[in-house]
Amino acid sequence: MRDWLATLGAQPPTCVNAETAQTAETPSGAPLKLVSAVPAVSALTQDTEEWVALSRRDAIAERSALVEFDGAAPRVLADVLARMEACPVWGEPRRWAVIVDALARMIDDGTAAQALAAGWQILELVGVQTTRPHGLLSRAGLVFSLREADRVTDVRPSHCMIVAGALRHTWLRCPLPADGSIVLPWELPS
Secondary structure (H helix, E strand, O other): OHHHHHHHHHOOOOOOOOOOOOEEEOOOOOEEEOOOOOOOHHHHOOOHHHHHHHHHHHHHHHHHHHHHHHOOOOHHHHHHHHHHHHOOOOOOHHHHHHHHHHHHHHHHHOHHHHHHHOOOOHHHHHOEEOOOOOOOOOOOOHHHHOOOOOEEEOOOOOEEEEEEOOEEEEEEOOOOOOOOOEEOHHHOOO
């Protein structure tokens, strides 16, 4: 065993190309048959953009399933949270993290599900306007009005309460414009 390790240390490692060799040698000189050929790198990276998109969709679907089943969240909210986490950040990254965390808290404590049960639409929770600034508080969904320590309570069809420590603020639900100017964050034009 010691001789074999010494042989490995003394010789630089060699690469076996699956296209040019079907066998390799062990340090003792015995032939070692290759079990399978590794596909060429060009074949793996041929459709990089498609692969990344598929990979991203898989990651979103996996995260959504985790939130739905482990967190006992409704499917629509699990999908929204997974997409928000994977959404390209616009604006300040720290602020985006606060927004996503606020949505996660609402899902965890059940207030997001209460809002949907009270007749709220997803756009009223996480919608943004198509023109800049996207997260304008008077035109964006509820999560864009929340700060780090804020909690949402008392969800009603017309409003909810935002609680920050001892302070309470009423957030009024406004009708969505019919012109399509409010969209989900991942639907924003590039």
